[in-house]
Amino acid sequence: MTKRNAFYAQSGGVTAVINASACGVIETARKHKNKIGKVYAGRNGIIGALTEDLIDTSKESAKSIAALRHTPSGAFGSCRYKLKGLEENRAQYERLIEVFKAHDIGYFFYNGGGDSQDTSNKVSQIGAKLGYPITCVGIPKTVDNDLPITDNCPGFGSVAKYVAVSIREAAFDVASMAKTSTKIFVMEVMGRHAGWIAAAGGLAAENEGDAPHIILFPEITFDRLAFLNRVDECVKKYGYCAIVVSEGIKNPEGQFLAEAGGKDSFGHAQLGGVAPVVAQLIKDELGYKYHWAVADYLQRAARHIASKTDVEQAYALGKAAVQLALKGQNAVMPTIVRKSDKPYKWTVGVAKLSAVANVEKMMPRNYISKDGMGITERCRTYLLPLIKGEDYPPYKNGLPQYVVLKNVAVPKKLKDEFTI
Numbered sequence: 001m002t003k004r005n006a007f008y009a010q011s012g013g014v015t016a017v018i019n020a021s022a023c024g025v026i027e028t029a030r031k032h033k034n035k036i037g038k039v040y041a042g043r044n045g046i047i048g049a050l051t052e053d054l055i056d057t058s059k060e061s062a063k064s065i066a067a068l069r070h071t072p073s074g075a076f077g078s079c080r081y082k083l084k085g086l087e088e089n090r091a092q093y094e095r096l097i098e099v100f101k102a103h104d105i106g107y108f109f110y111n112g113g114g115d116s117q118d119t120s121n122k123v124s125q126i127g128a129k130l131g132y133p134i135t136c137v138g139i140p141k142t143v144d145n146d147l148p149i150t151d152n153c154p155g156f157g158s159v160a161k162y163v164a165v166s167i168r169e170a171a172f173d174v175a176s177m178a179k180t181s182t183k184i185f186v187m188e189v190m191g192r193h194a195g196w197i198a199a200a201g202g203l204a205a206e207n208e209g210d211a212p213h214i215i216l217f218p219e220i221t222f223d224r225l226a227f228l229n230r231v232d233e234c235v236k237k238y239g240y241c242a243i244v245v246s247e248g249i250k251n252p253e254g255q256f257l258a259e260a261g262g263k264d265s266f267g268h269a270q271l272g273g274v275a276p277v278v279a280q281l282i283k284d285e286l287g288y289k290y291h292w293a294v295a296d297y298l299q300r301a302a303r304h305i306a307s308k309t310d311v312e313q314a315y316a317l318g319k320a321a322v323q324l325a326l327k328g329q330n331a332v333m334p335t336i337v338r339k340s341d342k343p344y345k346w347t348v349g350v351a352k353l354s355a356v357a358n359v360e361k362m363m364p365r366n367y368i369s370k371d372g373m374g375i376t377e378r379c380r381t382y383l384l385p386l387i388k389g390e391d392y393p394p395y396k397n398g399l400p401q402y403v404v405l406k407n408v409a410v411p412k413k414l415k416d417e418f419t420i
Helices: 018-030 046-050 062-070 090-102 114-130 156-177 196-204 224-238 275-286 296-301 308-326 377-387
Strands: 004-010 036-042 054-056 105-112 135-140 184-189 214-216 241-246 259-263 269-271 290-294 332-340 345-352
Touching (some): 004 018, 004 046, 018 036, 018 062, 018 105, 018 308, 046 090, 062 308, 090 105, 090 114, 105 114, 105 308, 135 308, 156 184, 156 196, 156 241, 156 296, 156 308, 156 377, 196 214, 196 241, 214 224, 224 241, 224 275, 275 290, 308 332, 308 345, 308 377
Parallel strands (some): 004 105, 105 135, 135 332
């Protein structure tokens, strides 16, 4: 096998553990120096490849690369940029091949969600179509947990843990003040079409009366009257009502309650805040005083409370991606395969990128309670192992210590510039 360089990049919304996957890729590649030369990272995802803006990870010490395992966000920068089809924009693909040739890149690792796996799949096809040999492996990542085939997605377990802990702690606060003050707390979480993150909030409710009392899922059409009746019932029964709402809930007409009107670079509707919309509805119809919060970036950046399971799986899939590539497997993605619930056991599997790209895995209806406002025991059994275990980063002066890489640029070899 001829030794060639590897390209690794991060894509889409970053997570608390995506850098753990990067750590797995780089550390594993360094153990196979006879087969893989250098690992070049794309600065800001696939854009780094198109613009020949590459980072030489060999300039980083083993200690710094190891520290990626406990550092949140994207160490090399991420992007929301979707490659068009080969025939729609052939120039993009010809540019990629040009950059890969210039830097002798024979391995392509793209770490992201559904749209990113679509990019990985398209890149895997350019070798045959444009006559350039490249082995392409996608690495799963998404807090939304909506990739198919894999049991769960790296990034989700830590967000799930953050959401469950946050709604439990906030509910203690609200319960303390409910007699004379706030009776409603609404926490908005991510989840455009799939309610996995919202469902995770349900793990906090272990006993009758525990928060959250209501969960609103994108998979369940928002029923205004049923919702208000349940809120009123909870306040009268428990003294307060704590609600977890997914950003993607829709009205009977199929419109997002929080659609802001714009589109992101992937063509998805830009969502505003649904929490204040829901909270104000309660105020207008029932008169209860409220507070609301949007977890937003906090939920996916919270490495200080990451799930140990999530960290271990993120690293393992980064490692597996390199191992698959070295075995000659192309256009594939390593997956998590659940072997048992109790005790929780899992292993690494493999899926074809063509079966993963642009497919969303929604919450099964039997994971959602019959009334559409809570989770079932089956859902709890699925979710609970994913948030277990603590993997704290090192602390200094009371603050977590995260690594900031040097990110030394690879000298450009091409004379022409490419405009994004």
